Amino acid sequence: MYGIYIINRAGGLIYQYDHNMSRVEVEKTFSYPLELVLKIFDEKVVVDFGQRDGIKVGHTVLAINGIAAVGRQLEDGRDIQELIETEENYPIAIKFGRPKLTTNEKIMLAGMFHSLFAIASQLSPEAKSSGIQVIETDTFKLHCSQTLTGWFLCVYTFVNINNSIKFMVIADPKHGSQDALLKRLYEIYADYALKNPFYSIDMPIRCELFDTSLQECVEQAERMSYGGV
Structure with missing residues (x-):
């Protein structure tokens, strides 16, 4: 129930x-460039294309390298998309999942x-x-x-x-x-x-x-x- x-x-x-x-969560370490296509939707970073390994279109970025995501940013204030687009930050561990409504x-x-x-x-x-x-x-x-x-x-x-x-x-x-x-x-x-x-x-x-x-x-x-x- x-x-x-x-x-x-x-x-x-x-x-x-x-x-x-239940909150579905999948964490995976990626190399550059990121194989998934992400977009901003409702002030969250979500998967737009390229679902794989349990990561599905519509899943939200929940954390990066163990630091929780708060909307479009991490808890430490860094912008998620800028972080993902920068090659020097790889390899990078990203946790995806279905966010709580x-x-x-x-x-x-x-x-x-x-x-x-x-x-x-x-x-x-x-x-x-x-x-x-x-x-x-x-x-x-x-x-x-x-x-x-x-x-x-x-x-x-x-x-x-x-x-x-x-x-x-x-x-x-x-x-x-x-x-x-x-x-x-x-x-x-x-x-x-x-x-x-x-x-x-x-x-x-x-x-x-x-x-x-x-x-x-x-x-x-x-x-x-x-x-x-």
Whole structure:
């Protein structure tokens, strides 16, 4: 299990939990000239062409000679591209990997998924399509469920939900259906968010009991996936 996303009716990210996001890292010593083509993307130095030995297009420079990268520079202030382009610096050990998403990137991805979900629902030949339920790739599988439209009973009032709250589970592609986990996530959301008189729908979820219950739920689901008890 990699993580949980909850997206509100407008496509905003209202909750995100990283459970076991593995960070792929590959370090290799290179001679001059560098066989990979690098470029600046979103203030990071990334591989643009020439993937090899586990280093893939899109991977970011994480460190050079053991010194961590901070954006386009190393921690000591040296420019990464200038360092790589200078022959006197070789041989050089460069660590590449998949960078951890920033908060802004997670918010952007949530909005993109919300739009894709709406497009898929409109394009579906099935009437009243439920939208995207599963997206499968070589490295992860995305499972999505949404709240039903209509009226939901809260503690003190009825709340009209014209659109849906979306629950996303990012898991290993080897894992099967996550329907049971998605159903349990909704129950936790209803118990600790919707029934909270101080919580406003579509706002970020900040509740210690919600955090604790969700983490326990994910850990239990992961134990069951691996045949644990």
